[in-house]
Amino acid sequence: MGKPWKCEDCGKGFPSPSVLETHRRVHTGERPFSCTDCGKGFSWLCNLLAHQRVHTGERPFTCSMCGQGFSRMGNLQTHERVHTGEKPFTCPVCGRGFAQSSTLLVHKRVHTGERPFTCSVCGKGFSRMGNLQTHERIHTGEKPFTCPVCRRGFSHVGNLRQHERVHTGERPFTCSECGKGFIDSCSLLTHQRVHTGDNLLTCSLCGKGFTSSSHLQRHQRVHEPSQGN
Known part of the structure; x- marks a missing residue:
């Protein structure tokens, strides 16, 4: 079957005008499907239905190995790589494999030196948003991780875990x-x-x-x- 209906923006072909019109939302940014709970908009109905599970707590996709549930099939497929060890995304520079494309994207910054997340206070750059958020606590003084024994606060969860060994006596x-x-x-x-x-x-x-x-x-x-x- 041919695809005579062409997108004027990218030239991609589609089998019917309705499918072409749905595709054009990629270019226009139109989001006609809105969540009745939070108002967030979506370009496709299937994405809205998947999003609504955030509010309902529904997790219809279950891992056959450990029973953990997921709201999206894609999330289940990514999780299953924990059990299979599959790492389909490979770094073209060093050959290291990753289970998720997003993790590979972050890893590539090791080679490129890219640091897209910048501290607004001191200008220091970071390759991960999480690292920037942890760094910003140096300026704010925020210490959200509290020791349950002595109530001492820490800016990073790793520092809290290390401190807790003072109380438990663990020396791993x-x-x-x-x-x-x-x-x-x-x-x-x-x-x-x-x-x-x-x-x-x-x-x-x-x-x-x-x-x-x-x-x-x-x-x-x-x-x-x-x-x-």
């Missing part, structure tokens, strides 16, 4: 040489210098080595002249 980062545990990877890397001798910081006065700058600074006070009256 273990030294392969001596078995000593640490609450974060940075502390483990610093400790491992004891075994490898790499990047030791040396006191310029006595030559003694230290694994961290804070330990070196504390040691250097030994050489400071006493402040007697």
